[in-house]
Amino acid sequence: MMNYQKLDPALTMALNQQPESSLEIFIHTEADLDSAATAVLQKLGVSGVKAGQEVFTASLTLQQIFELSAQPWVKLLRRSQKLRLLNN
Numbered sequence: 001m002m003n004y005q006k007l008d009p010a011l012t013m014a015l016n017q018q019p020e021s022s023l024e025i026f027i028h029t030e031a032d033l034d035s036a037a038t039a040v041l042q043k044l045g046v047s048g049v050k051a052g053q054e055v056f057t058a059s060l061t062l063q064q065i066f067e068l069s070a071q072p073w074v075k076l077l078r079r080s081q082k083l084r085l086l087n088n
Contacts, residue, residue: 024080
């Protein structure tokens, strides 16, 4: 079951609008991930997983987001937004 409490509003809205596409997201986790958690992240294509790291980025499908939201070591899943430069 999807844990919607771990999804930010922008990600929830994007999943409702584009359920078939993959989305760029930030994955916020507990500080000390064990080897099982690291393996889950690597299986999902998250690269550069290091000890002590708490925030990761990945392009994930709805099913992958579903799987991550159920993990007890995941604190928050947040949609990545493109930044725009401000004109002075």
